[in-house]
Amino acid sequence: MTAVLHPPRLALRLLARRLPADWREFVIGDLEEEFSVRASASVPAARRWFWRQTLRCILRPPRSAQAYPYSTFSPGDSSMRTLLGDISYGLRVLRRSPSFALAVIGVFALGIGANTAIFTIVDTVLLRPLPFNDSDRLVRLFHVPPQSTFPGMKTFSVSPANFYDWQRQAHSFDAMAIYRFREFALTGSGSTESIVAAAVGRGFFDIVGTRPALGRTFLDEEDSPARGHVVILSDGFWKSHFGGASDIAGRTLTLDGAAYDIVGVMPASFSSRAWGATARDIWVPLAYTDAQKAVRDNHNDQVVARLRPGVTIAQADAEMQAISRRLEAAYPQQNAGWGATVISLRELIVGDIRLSLVMLLSAVALVLLIACANVGNLLFARALARRKEIAIRSALGAARSRVFRQLLAETLLLASAGGALGLFLAHEGLAAGATLLADRIPRADELSIDWRVVLFVIGVSLLTGVLAGTLPALRAGRTDLNEALKEGGRHDSAVGVRTRRVLIVCEVALSVVLLMGAALMIRTLVNIRNVNPGFEPDGVLTMRVSVSTTRYHSGEQMYDLLDRTLAELRAVPGVQAAGAIDDLPVTGGSVQPIVLEGHTELLPKDQPTVNVRTIRPGYLAAMRVPVLRGRDINDGDDDVMLVSQATAKLLWGNEDPIGRRVSLPLESKDTMLQVIGIVGDVKQSDLTEPVNPTVYQATRRPVTESIREGSGGSYGLALVLRSAVPPLSVAPAAVAAVHRVDAAMPVDDVKTMATILDETTTAQRFSAALLGVFAAVALLLASVGIYSVLSYIVRGRSREIGIRTALGASTSAVVRMVILEGMAPAAIGIAIGAGAALLSGRLIEKLVFGVSASDPLTLAMVTGSLAAVALLATLIPAYRASRVDPIAVLRA
């Protein structure tokens, strides 16, 4: 009978129970197979043999190295194998608790991802060299204007004659080049386009050090009016207008009605948007006439230079100052008080954003620290759940260092997964936010993840894992074996509670700092929004037009065109008022010396300066700039002027300016303008700066050099409409109205005045939005931290709470006890955080406006709201504590 050939059933059952799962099948199969062989000789002997094998297996079951990572080292064990063992064991442990693993990975990914995104921006903007050859030697040269007439202004554009003197006299540079921007009307391909070119002087492309992708750059002799009709295209323009055709050399471009020969195409890498001179569609030679080169008192040009190798910026700066002093002595009439300075190109491009980025990087690092504290808390709770497992490992001989390494390996595993996910999130986030970032930070077009970012992620992931994992792993190794192994050990609440409270204190303190930063930035934004710009932006539509001075070459023709255009615009349904101005408020514009009638013109450093705007009738009405005294300008007015309140005070003190006459010597030394009214002050350059004294002239003189000299070109100005309906809804009709007057007049930048105001605060909005998000995440993490620690304490102390209740403690006393338990670390954290926020306020002092970085009201708001959130987080555990059933607890 086959039945008797079965091995003893009890032995089989014992084996099945006692053998590890991964061995069971093979060991029992082997034993059964040998049993059947032996049973064919003698069944009792086979049964005895089977029992012997079974007992030996039960007493010392087959051990596998992977299944028992806490065992003492076996001979021949290497650290690498231990590490791999730790990792694979960690993977299995985490697979068994996926929700814990996912929560931790999620928190890590958020923290590391946000850090990676900000670091990528820092890396691109601040750390990477500019995309030009040997870019660290590229510098810009500026005038330093006399401080008496331009208070606070540190740099100023350069005048041509001074530039050519600098070029001749300076020895600190390999070369320097002058350039400026010129607006052209591009025709020939159907509609007329307005295009801003960089007009560059001799040597410009050699200084920047980029070779053209096709053709050549300008020849030295092309920097002259006679031969200057040549043009170089950008990669983007070449592709959009010529489809990237390779036979481009020799073709022409029609600019302001004149043919320009295309001589070359620059590579895409040259079109850095960070620098105005390279962010252009086309480049033309500057081609100044000798008369233009001799202009010394009109400062409109830019200068770029390449430092000689080994020369520092400070040395070059010193030399330029010496040259300036010589020029001051030689030309006191034009140059008195005008110095010069050298600034690195990189500093100019990224200098403004550096402080904001450093602040954001610090803020996001705080978020990561909070995330670490939070994960640390989760790990503590988990270490409690695994206390018995750890105690058994220790009892079997695992050293504390071994347990520590195992737990740390698990945390590092989670941090690495979080880091990988974070890198992905950062990449996706930056890709999604690319268009948003484009206008807010320089060099946004160069954003990409490079090896430095990857190293950063790896470093931060490891650091995060160690930061979050060390304390819990250390504490877990200190478990009291006796207590842990007792069934239902009662001293749960004793494990790591103090450390976890410290973590809560840290989380809350860091959150206060972040919240304070966010609140200050938001208040800054609100304060800027509340600044009275001096006009009413709502309901105003603006657009830029450029008038071809080739076709309208006299002042009369041009103003006639403008007045007809404005009349046409006023007829558009919904339009209440229409006017024109050369430069809109808050966008900057011309600043010139002004001379009162009867006074002699002083040296430039002593001559008062004002913002000069040229307007057409209707502008003040459209912008609702109030006329305080006198009258607004009319269509027939010529050479009249309105002055702002600040100008009146600056030039005439308490006297009445109306009827006085002044001249603007830079425009015309002998034209006198009569003051006909005083208008309200308007912010011309920046909302955060004090009002600028401004004059508005209305004239029928030609106001640009090109018209005065008859050399052709375009005159750009802004049309301003006030509409009774949403402004953008009249835009199509308004553009059509302009084109009814002159179909070839380019119209660009159609936007509302409100949008233009918004654009001036993009940097602040960027910082405020990011800080706000960081602060919200911090608040969420901190409240989750408080909640989890408190729930854990309540669970651990439920027996004590039960006894208290049984002995007559009221529900409210229990609730109060739990709330105090939670609020104590929160209150300490708030106090520490408030101190830290006040200290770190110095970092953002320069970034806030209208509020002190240590503003007590903001601090009170922040600490108050954090206390409220902390209180909210304690409520659920407190409620649970109040529901503890004393009988159930005491029986357990």
Place this chain on the structure above:
Amino acid sequence: MWFKSKTAVLGDFEQLVLFGVLRLGEDAYGAAIRQQIHARSGRDVSINAVYTTLDRLEGKRLLRSWTGDPTPQRGGRRRKHYALTPPGIAALRHAYHSVISMAEGLEQRLK
């Protein structure tokens, strides 16, 4: 040390197990190895000792294993088969040559 490159040093029972695997070729699995060791060395070892050693040797990459098909003699259970890897063969060769060269000329005295 995280990396090691030397030939593994084998314990004596490890040597017996590896010789068993080498001798059995394709039929090397727990019970067969145990029987080989019993038959040739006289040591009636327990199956758990064999498996513990097999697992350790596999962990050191001296052996590789695969699972066979279920058979009726085993109550429908599968066998776990083992074979030597090149480092395993090298380690065994090294151990064998060590014994041979240590024993050289001593045969008479060991009789």
